[in-house]
Amino acid sequence: MPNLASSGVALRNVSRTFGTRRVLSDIDLEIGEGEFLVIVGASGCGKSTLLKIIAGLDRGAEGEIRIEENRSIVFQDSRLLPWKLVWENVVLGLRGNRAELRRRALAALDEVNLLARADAWPLTLSGGEAQRVAIARALVRTPKLLLLDEPFAALDALTRLKMQQQVAALVEQHRLTTLFVTHDVDEALLLADRILLVEAGRIARTFDVGLNRPRNRADAGFISLRRELLEGLGVSEEDGFAAAAQPPKQPRQTRPLEVAVAAE
Amino acid sequence: MPNLASSGVALRNVSRTFGTRRVLSDIDLEIGEGEFLVIVGASGCGKSTLLKIIAGLDRGAEGEIRIEENRSIVFQDSRLLPWKLVWENVVLGLRGNRAELRRRALAALDEVNLLARADAWPLTLSGGEAQRVAIARALVRTPKLLLLDEPFAALDALTRLKMQQQVAALVEQHRLTTLFVTHDVDEALLLADRILLVEAGRIARTFDVGLNRPRNRADAGFISLRRELLEGLGVSEEDGFAAAAQPPKQPRQTRPLEVAVAAE
Amino acid sequence: DDAKTLRVGTINLFGVASTFEQAGHDKAGDITFQIIPFTSGVVGLIAAINAGEIDVAEMGEVGPVVAQSADVEAQIIAATEPWRIGEALVVAGDSPIRTLEDLKGKKISYARATNGQWVVNKALQKAGLDITDVESVFLPAGTNTLSVLEAGQIDVAVAIDATLSAYEAQGARRLVNAGDVDVDNALFFIASNKAIAEKKDAIGAFVNQLGKHLAWASENQEKHAGFVAELLGIEPEVTLSVERNRPKKLQEIRPELIPSNQAIADELFRQKVIEKEIRVDSSFNYEFNKYIP
Amino acid sequence: MSLATVSTPSSAADQSAAGTWQVPRFVRRLIVPVSLLVIWQVLASYGIINRRFSSSPVDIIAALWKLAVNGQLFDSLWISLVRAFLGLALGGSLGLLAGLVAGLSRLGEDALDSTIQAIRTLPFLGLVPLFILWFGLGETPRILLVALGTFFPIYLNVFKGIRGVEERLIELGRSYGLNRWELIRDIILPAALPNALVGLRYSLGIAWLVLVIAEQINATSGLGWLIIKASELAQTSVIMMVLAVYALIGILADAIVRLIETRALRWQRSFQGA
Amino acid sequence: MSLATVSTPSSAADQSAAGTWQVPRFVRRLIVPVSLLVIWQVLASYGIINRRFSSSPVDIIAALWKLAVNGQLFDSLWISLVRAFLGLALGGSLGLLAGLVAGLSRLGEDALDSTIQAIRTLPFLGLVPLFILWFGLGETPRILLVALGTFFPIYLNVFKGIRGVEERLIELGRSYGLNRWELIRDIILPAALPNALVGLRYSLGIAWLVLVIAEQINATSGLGWLIIKASELAQTSVIMMVLAVYALIGILADAIVRLIETRALRWQRSFQGA
């Protein structure tokens, strides 16, 4: 476990309100140096908002926030600059000799299997390609803090596996502090040191993933943690298409946030 | 199996070239009325391009194309109109009394668990919320042809399950012809009548999913089809984190398309 | 545009027809004079008469020459008696320029193809200078010429009443009057050939009314000055000083007027202001003299 | 490790702080122009600025008062406003229409754009004599001149706005069966609106500018006439007063467009300046 | 079931078809203006348009020829071009600067925007005398007037362009450690470019327009002067000839900006008209 005392990122009693909607409440969070923290939670529960606060991009947040200046971020949308070629997007903000930058960009693009599209305009990329460029952009530099907001959502199984391995390798190699938002429980369990389950703007549960690396899906610890996590998310392991037999409306584990606020 | 003779959608010898890159080659495809066709394939292999051609949105395609006029589409990006409120986006293009339209929109938003955000501006939505609005927009009308491009990519496990059930129910109820692009092999197997595996712009394989509904992941047929499909995608069932032990660069099953073209 | 309505274009700043309405002189019998004021310069007037938008236009001596050179189909149908001190060269109050000879090498502002240019020409001629001995400055219509003069950007300007008197009241000094350099500075009225053909009676009535209006104005100077002051938004004292030397009646159109206009035409041609040589005698129409009261 | 500690006050405190300490926006916007006025007045009072060259703000207000009292100012202002409004309404709606036609269809562009671009560069002043020839002396040429002047900014910005609409959204509209009119109403116009509003703001300015020229044709009314007459008669304070009135009206008109903007573009989340 | 069958030719055939049948773009753009000219000439030749009201294209070309032969046309054109260019360069760069300052910072906006908006509505004509007073009778006031006129479209469009940049992209820049200058260069300027180019196109038009007024200031050269002289002497054909020259130059200038646009906005995938 990383040392929490020397932690780079810390939130104390942080909340965020948009208009009258409280989207995050009383978040207390420290991320240790080199820790790989994964956030899971239902859609709209506040994951991206939390990530942006930690990235120092949200000026409307209340509470005490200590942020790390040297960071890279992969947004949920790929956010490529349409007027820069793919490789130029990758080295956005990096200074130095243009030829050298291009070399670095090409290397990073090769890692995400996109060398062939290096000189394309971003608006001609497919969804997964754009996301991979965004990943390459985050990985081409070596930040202290890596923030990833559902970076692999648009990727196919194979590319996803490869990317997961790459991120894991990079994180390990450079001891990057990483915050990773995902919907994929397996992904969370494969990568995380610690998993936060966010529910309606609060940290509902914390899972310490004490499994050895490399992890195996068939591992008993893995399977039991997986079940716990899915239950936390409101899904039972057996939920498959059998559930279609139930009436279409389920009890709402993903309650609209208004309800939560009104209840306060 | 639906009757292919009365098919609504048909492509014969269709290809698509951007500049000098051939992205789709020799696509022959008929979708039967009421058929649920799923397309899987690596990122950048041409899935979205194919979907857009079938949607009649791509004027640059070559070959013979018969399209269905009465269709709804969920794009890979959510494409909400930022200047219309969420509920107005849902009923885009529907004509009729405003109060009645709003009622319909709210009902559809309720189905995707977004009633509370009906009067929000799209730019304030989270990634998954935006995608759910796009789904509601496609489902609020009853088209003959439903085109879905990775509609559930940004959704958490629970919401995703619910959405899958909803789409399946709707499709069954109205006998909609459906074209569904996904990266999730389980999703494909749960929903599809037929699965197309696209590789580098060609239909590499076709899987007829002869399983009974509702389907069960534990079913032997399911498991074996799953393995086949994953293999087709270049992933072995056991690929977990164990693969990280391998050298980071794998042989490229997802070859850049240039290579394929150059080989011709 | 019926035969009973005569559309008369004038310039408020100096035109005598501009006070017709206030004086109640815009009707004579069954004829109505519709006075259309132009803001500044004869450009608009010539364009309007050329377009058939007005029947009669009031201008200086140079105006008819310019109109003729531009093939505007119009003739002179009336003229006031000379207005020799109604136009002058002015300098700033503290200007060292005292005599016409001092003009050599100075910057003189005037408007091209107007009476102003003619006055400047004649003044230079009198001092034995040519237009090339001074620096001509052309300011846009609607320039506050006095301030440019006082700022020293120009040395001399031409002004016509009421502007002239307004400048004087604000400290400008007359260098020389138009009359002192042999410029009559009479006001001319031209009518389009079409109007002359179709509205002969109305034009006659107008000439008659013009004579009466001038006579009335010279008998009721304070009242007329008041009208002008109201029209222009300036002090009545200033306009009253204008009244004292305004033309008091019309003069007959007669061949003796031709040489002066011909001289203008020749000089403007020499200076390439107008592009062709013209004979001005054809533009004088004598048939309305009988209406002069 | 370089760290930054941010401590944001709680929302309530934040808002009360804003109430107590922050100067309201419109006051802040006034600081610079008002200071300029004060400096000007001081310079004029101490005779550093020659009165002949420019009146002092106080003189201008006096002139304003005088003309306001005798009603001349309001009459002139009113007639100018009416002309500007009519011209703007005409030119603006034609510009919008032409922008739509050229923006929406290639055929429209080919037919209109080059012709309009050519006409656009014709100078107004050169057109004044021709306008008299063509449209006579009434209000028509004046209003048409204003219309001509305001047509172009609207046209250009609407055209550009439409051509700046993302293809993605057009695709969306097409695939949801929007007919041509719905596509325009629901997608193209809202997307082009920010640009069109810039065009409108610019047109407002142009309308005034052209009026001064248009009111030279022949008029004994309107601010343009007032300013020309005052110039010829060397009434500096009146000139400056009319300019001041122009400026005031300009600020007002601009404020109205701003209001429309903030209402119409509520949905935007764009850069607000740092 | 409603069906549509689309059959698209193969690419090669498509391109050869384009070569054989399609009229090139620039020719299509010329169809309407050229037809208008022809109609005009025909109407004029048959005397349906009164020669007094407008010259025919042939007359205009004759006038053009005459002035071209004696060199007056090119001299005037050249001097006007120089003035327009200098004024545009000055006004444009100041407009860009002010737009940047006001667009990039709230403080800048508060300081500049209201003042500029007020000045924007001041009519040129009212300012001409003041410009003469302040800047004398040389080239300075003329160039400054052009600069003033071209300043505003650039300013407005740059300001608006910057304020239209999506917050998302600014966030991106911030989180990738771009400093202020890089943020401007890599994100804000490219995003504002389409708008800025509209401003530039409009400024080009304005530069010409203002010149006609500016060249009234003691000029004995330039197209504006030619036009003024001609209108003083009611020479309709000369006026129309100069207007034709303006139009030609305008089309040319516009073509240049279009070229810049297509090059600079290659990355865009926006609506191209149906």
Ligand SMILES: Nc1ncnc2c1ncn2[C@@H]1O[C@H](COP(=O)(O)OP(=O)(O)OP(=O)(O)O)[C@@H](O)[C@H]1O
């Ligand atoms: N307008 C375009 N110009 C050039 N290339 C394009 C264009 N549109 C798509 N492409 C290329 O075509 C290929 C196929 O794109 P497509 O969007 O169909 O991929 P996809 O299978 O949907 O991938 P993903 O799963 O990543 O969304 C990609 O390599 C993409 O870069």
Ligand SMILES: Nc1ncnc2c1ncn2[C@@H]1O[C@H](COP(=O)(O)OP(=O)(O)OP(=O)(O)O)[C@@H](O)[C@H]1O
């Ligand atoms: N600017 C905003 N104004 C109002 N509400 C907002 C704004 N930004 C986000 N929200 C709301 O805050 C809630 C949390 O948003 P957030 O983006 O953090 O969700 P998320 O957990 O990332 O969801 P997803 O998995 O769908 O991306 C959502 O309900 C969203 O609608």
Ligand SMILES: [Mg+2]
């Ligand atoms: Mg999110």
Ligand SMILES: [Mg+2]
């Ligand atoms: Mg895709």
